[in-house]
Amino acid sequence: xxxxxxxxxxxxxxxxxxxxxxxxxxxxxxxxxxxxxxxxxxxxxxxxxxxxxxxxxxxxxxxxxxxxxxxxxxxxxxxxxxxxxxxxxxxxxxxxxxxxxxxxxxxxxxxxxxxxxxxxxxxxxxxxxxxxxxxxxxxxxxxxxxxxxxxxxxxxxxxxxxxxxxxxxxxxxxxxxxxxxxxxxxxxxxxxxxxxxxxxxxxxxxxxxxxxxxxxxxxxxxxxxxxxxxxxxxxxxxxxxxxxxxxxxxxxxxxxxxxxxxxxxxxxxxxxxxxxxxxxxxxxxxxxxxxxxxxxxxxxxxxxxxxxxxxxxxxxxxxxxxxxxxxxxxxxxxxxxxxxxxxxxxxxxxxxxxxxxxxxxxxxxx
Amino acid sequence: xxxxxxxxxxxxxxxxxxxxxxxxxxxxxxxxxxxxxxxxxxxxxxxxxxxxxxxxxxxxxxxxxxxxxxxxxxxxxxxxxxxxxxxxxxxxxxxxxxxxxxxxxxxxxxxxxxxxxxxxxxxxxxxxxxxxxxxxxxxxxxxxxxxxxxxxxxxxxxxxxxxxxxxxxxxxxxxxxxxxxxxxxxxxxxxxxxxxxxxxxxxxxxxxxxxxxxxxxxxxxxxxxxxxxxxxxxxxxxxxxxxxxxxxxxxxxxxxxxxxxxxxxxxxxxxxxxxxxxxxxxxxxxxxxxx
Numbered sequence: 001x002x003x004x005x006x007x008x009x010x011x012x013x014x015x016x017x018x019x020x021x022x023x024x025x026x027x028x029x030x031x032x033x034x035x036x037x038x039x040x041x042x043x044x045x046x047x048x049x050x051x052x053x054x055x056x057x058x059x060x061x062x063x064x065x066x067x068x069x070x071x072x073x074x075x076x077x078x079x080x081x082x083x084x085x086x087x088x089x090x091x092x093x094x095x096x097x098x099x100x101x102x103x104x105x106x107x108x109x110x111x112x113x114x115x116x117x118x119x120x121x122x123x124x125x126x127x128x129x130x131x132x133x134x135x136x137x138x139x140x141x142x143x144x145x146x147x148x149x150x151x152x153x154x155x156x157x158x159x160x161x162x163x164x165x166x167x168x169x170x171x172x173x174x175x176x177x178x179x180x181x182x183x184x185x186x187x188x189x190x191x192x193x194x195x196x197x198x199x200x201x202x203x204x205x206x207x208x209x210x211x212x213x214x215x216x217x218x219x220x221x222x223x224x225x226x227x228x229x230x231x232x233x234x235x236x237x238x239x240x241x242x243x244x245x246x247x248x249x250x251x252x253x254x255x256x257x258x259x260x261x262x263x264x265x266x267x268x269x270x271x272x273x274x275x276x277x278x279x280x281x282x283x284x285x286x287x288x289x290x291x292x293x294x295x296x297x298x299x300x301x302x303x304x305x306x307x308x309x310x311x312x313x314x315x316x317x318x319x320x321x322x323x324x325x326x327x328x329x330x331x332x333x334x335x336x337x338x339x340x341x342x343x344x345x346x347x348x349x350x351x352x353x354x355x356x357x358x359x360x361x362x363x364x365x366x
Numbered sequence: 367x368x369x370x371x372x373x374x375x376x377x378x379x380x381x382x383x384x385x386x387x388x389x390x391x392x393x394x395x396x397x398x399x400x401x402x403x404x405x406x407x408x409x410x411x412x413x414x415x416x417x418x419x420x421x422x423x424x425x426x427x428x429x430x431x432x433x434x435x436x437x438x439x440x441x442x443x444x445x446x447x448x449x450x451x452x453x454x455x456x457x458x459x460x461x462x463x464x465x466x467x468x469x470x471x472x473x474x475x476x477x478x479x480x481x482x483x484x485x486x487x488x489x490x491x492x493x494x495x496x497x498x499x500x501x502x503x504x505x506x507x508x509x510x511x512x513x514x515x516x517x518x519x520x521x522x523x524x525x526x527x528x529x530x531x532x533x534x535x536x537x538x539x540x541x542x543x544x545x546x547x548x549x550x551x552x553x554x555x556x557x558x559x560x561x562x563x564x565x566x567x568x569x570x571x572x573x574x575x576x577x578x579x580x581x582x583x584x585x586x587x588x589x590x591x592x593x594x595x596x597x598x599x600x601x602x603x604x605x606x607x608x609x610x611x612x613x614x615x616x617x618x619x620x621x622x623x624x625x626x627x628x629x630x631x632x633x634x635x636x637x638x639x640x641x642x643x644x645x646x647x648x649x650x651x652x653x654x655x656x657x
Contacts, residue, residue, distance in 0.1 A: 008441045008442055011443065190504060328411065330412055331413075332413070336473075338474070341538075343555070348536045352534070355530075
């Protein structure tokens with residue numbers, strides 16, 4: 001019994017001790033360091049930073065270790081820590097066209113200014129288990145001999161190349177500094193604007209976004225997407241402190257950005273042209289940003305006057321269920337005792353069965 | 367990071383508490399109305415009382431005495447966990463005695479002992495919207511509340527009666543607050559609903575995941591929904607507690623063996639213990655408990 005009348009307290013303490021032991025595993029095997037996680041499980045770190053909404057590789061690595069590799073648990077740890085941090089201000093929008101590129105591909109043009117840069121990708125690996133990774137037999141991999149593509153040159157966005165000809169909708173113009181919504185500071189209400197939708201998707205569960213993005217490709221709210229561009233690299237973050245009144249750089253972060261180019265038949269107000277779906281995440285999160293861009297475009301159905309028929313287009317459905325920390329909490333809360341309510345239901349079922357049996361008996365007698 | 371000293375009193379920073387207190391004041395001013403608030407991520411999972419914890423953190427003062435119950439008991443695992451959280455982050459006094467507590471955080475029960483003025487009862491709420499299972503869209507339910515359009519709920523209760531001969535809702539039984547808003551009393555058994563009516567204590571409801579706060583100021587009229595010819599009926603047990611003998615209180619069914627053995631005991635462990643300690647002093651014992 002996990003709770004008798006007394007004893008919950010000691011049971012909890014014992015469970016925590018057991019958990020620590022399980023986390024450590026066989027003590028004969030050297031303990032994993034957070035540096036190893038930070039350097040060698042980088043994509044896990046990136047996912048935890050993105051969905052945890054906190055750019056800190058060391059804290060993400062610590063969370064992954066503490067969570068025994070359960071990434072949603074790690075995201076939860078980071079989020080809980082994040083809510084204790086004071087909010088100094090909001091950074092200026094990052095300039096991704098000034099990104100120091102590590103990877104940049106476009107599926108819409110064979111070649112383009114800035115070039116196609118494959119970068120570190122699983123894409124063309126054959127998924128064969130590599131035995132040489134066992135026991136560190138592979139050693140240190142050699143460095144590829146080539147210089148970074150764009151040290152100083154701006155690499156223009158593919159969408160901007162199309163934009164010159166008016167073939168794609170322009171990015172919405174905003175006056176700087178435009179107020180940006182923040183769902184961690186104000187409760188989300190519907191209908192939500194695109195800034196809040198994108199924030200929600202950026203924090204949202206990769207698995208959910210993947211499934212929803214996939215569903216649009218299979219016809220549930222089809223958006224005819226092309227991967228206009230996916231880029232990965234470092235960008236500078238700037239802040240304008242109120243007391244200074246000018247921008248100061250805070251440092252660089254790695255982000256992945258995806259712009260989907262989608263067909264649009266046009267309406268009475270706007271000519272046929274391509275539309276955009278946008279995805280952005282901390283670190284290298286390609287699957288996440290591509291899915292995000294698909295779902296972002298699907299969620300623009302209302303704005304573009306498209307019929308809302310599929311789950312991925314349904315803003316309230318998507319945004320209410322995208323957060324895996326919320327979702328896992330509520331699903332897992334079913335583990336908590338519910339015996340008071342269950343008792344009430346037991347009483348009701350017993351009563352209803354009595355009534356049913358009486359009715360059966362009466363019917364038989366007649 | 368594990369050092370409690372680095373956290374503010376009650377975990378939340380003062381700005382966040384102020385934001386929550388504003389929501390609480392608004393909620394008190396419009397009894398039963400769900401006030402959106404910018405719920406924070408807490409170090410316990412959503413769905414495990416984060417709304418209640420944030421409300422409690424915002425109302426606690428250094429001289430408060432806190433009681434935490436889950437399913438009526440002080441020693442259920444989650445109650446222990448939340449009580450420890452506040453011991454650690456606020457360093458306040460805690461108790462298991464209803465009468466000694468100034469703030470009581472609860473999940474799914476209202477204590478059997480009557481509450482008094484000056485006490486605050488904080489409910490943990492999973493789904494604050496009483497119309498949610500009739501209408502899943504928040505945009506739509508907010509409109510229904512605004513227009514006081516509660517036909518859906520009336521039809522649901524009527525259909526229950528048509529099908530079963532009685533209203534088949536045993537917990538989270540909807541109430542009407544001060545003649546205006548329909549409110550979810552949190553998943554407390556309907557047995558507890560009458561205790562909400564004209565209660566001298568402040569009742570605050572926090573739903574963290576759903577980001578809503580609502581409240582019942584002291585002495586607010588709270589009516590369980592019913593029909594004239596099918597009045598609200600409180601759950602009745604045909605026996606008393608096997609341990610303390612009290613009747614007219616809510617009982618837990620404890621399975622004692624695998625041959626159908628059952629035992630019924632008080633769900634409110636503090637009440638049960640105090641009855642056994644002084645059966646006559648409190649004036650209850652084998653008698654009916656006043657609501």
